[in-house]
Amino acid sequence: MGISYDEFKDAIQDGARRRQLLNRDGRPFFVLLSQQFSRAELEQLCDTATAIRRLDRHRDGREFLLSILRGHRIMNLFAQPSTRTSQSFMAAAEKLGATVSLVSDLRTSSFAKGESVPDSVRTLSSFFDTIVVRHPDDDFATQAAWALHRSQRPIPVVSAGSGKSQHVTQALLDLYTLRYSFYEHGGVDGKRLVIVGDVARNRAARSLALVLTKFRPGSIHFVSPQDFEPDDELLGYLRRHEIEVEVTNELEGLLRERGRELDAIYMTRLQKEWDAGGEAGQPKASADDLDADDRYVLRSDYRLLIREDCVIMHPLPRINELPESWEDHPGFVVWRQVRNGMWMRASVFATIHGAAGEIRARARRLGLLDTD
Template identity: 70%
Template sequence: MSVDPASLSYEDFVQGIEDRQRRRQLLFREGRPYFVLVSQQFSRADLEGLCDTATAIRRLDRHRDGVDFLRRILHGHRVMNLFAQPSTRTAESFIAAADKLGASTRLVSDMRTSSFAKGETVDDSVRTLSSFFDTIVVRHPDDDFAMRASWALARSGRPIPVVSAGSGKSQHVTQSLLDVYTLRYSFASRGGIDGKRIVLVGDVGRNRAARSLAYMMTKFDVHRLDIVCAKDHLPEGGLLEYISRHGIDVRIHERLAPALEKVGKEVDAVYMTRLQQEWDGDAGGTPDQKGKLGTNEDFVLHPEYAKYLRDDCVIMHPLPRINELPEPWESHPGFVVWRQVRNGMWMRSALLASIHGAADEIRARAARLSLV
């Protein structure tokens, strides 16, 4: 039954992860996540556990005793954040998450200064750098870098856990984990995520966060997913079929205003995203072209659309935002965007704690202190 990743070719490892049966054997060890690569790898029970751990950490962190307790969890442990694709906010979120558990952290972001530049293979580079660490967090423009690194480490003499912090255009697992956590938290007094109706707005095809969240929603009994997206930016790779197959009613809209006008009052959460212009050859995402940045009218949540939504509708955005979610929304009762940012840190702490088998201890401590 069990599969030893060390015995597989890279192609077989990738195929194994595609396969729902073998995926868990390849990515988990002793029931705990070891390689965190795709949103699909987590069961609903995994997600509930991660959310509970995140809440325990968040509350323990408010008191000096809790802070000291948490900083013992990964004391002496070293986490490398290998960010070939720069992303200050995600890197700082991971670093804060590890730091709160007492781990030592390093950010390696300039790949040109490593031996990658001297003609070394990716496998050698990752193995060498991993020698000084106990966990590696990777972000890379190549879709398969985190997977390749996991495979190379699995067959090395000293494997360590790998967490993807975003790979190319494909997925952004930890963003979807924090989104699930934020939704669950927001719906705590309304029966949780099950039965809810969610609207995803923007460049869903190229926005890793939106893609990963859509995958994650299939783990819950989400009632309906409305996607508001330009035709050119519809997700590829079978995402829509995947969601439908999991029993979620998916609808596509080409403009935001008419969609909200029709169904806004039934909507429980609106998840906004920005246009991913950095992937466009012509537009680019450089500050010099700031004037051109931002999405067009069809995908902006104008303040006057508040009338279409209920007051308890949750408003989310993975940030950064350009023009699609204007500032007046900050005073809307359901605006949880800044909470999402903090939740990212708590959820990443929870993930690291789970990987290293400390989740039970953390939740038990919080329970004993009546914090959860």
């Protein structure tokens, strides 16, 4: 109870203490870090997402899902603009019967009066059962979790994006999409992936790489401008987990040399809004200024360099780096990613509230999941 914020922040970077602080009753409670989950937990999250997806298509299953979090109230506290992510979290909560509130302009909240993060989230915990937070500050979600960890009424905190550092639920839905895509091809293990874009500042790209350390990918290739390559901390973390890593500054050369070997290409936009002086990650540049240059665009003619079953992903929003002409490529799964975000976030809510096992069991009884 008496742990300081600095002690809490340092402790959750250590594997053993991390589980003690972020888990309750043997399951995740605070969802802050892409690397906080074991492989078994990640696979259960994916299985629960599949169970929810299939139950939602079944009349009795849909009614059952609406009972899971009936009476629960979830707060979405979004200090950064993101219609897609906020609506995904809201839809996920509503699939399980919860009610949801959204605060998307902190100028209308007590933060504008100088209220501290601990005081604000402890106030909100009096009215809500879960808080989802998105903020341009890397540490905001961690501060919120620390404040509630030491309070008399701890409730779960789920990060929906923390600065340039972490986007844990995006990583979870991306893993789920990869697992689904490779289901008949041996799963994620052994697959060769390319992550393209501004890895230094793109929290989705970084978070996916961190989640993949719980599996055994064949390799991860990063394609980035030299100034925005993955940092030594991320590369060192991947290599300590025995993942083959390669960094290059041009996409075309990589595809011409090794394109037929690749199993997935994860495109991201260049994060030029941070260069443009945008406060809280909000761009002040025009759309044209945000375009990627040709070295980081997946040009249509590159389809000749990769296999038809190569999975093409993007966390959105996209600018020009993934042309619409790719949408008829057999491996294009971007819109599946979007919908998978709702199923995975519903899985996260069910897991932190202890209902995931019940959901999987109901899906099995209805013949919607494979039996153990």
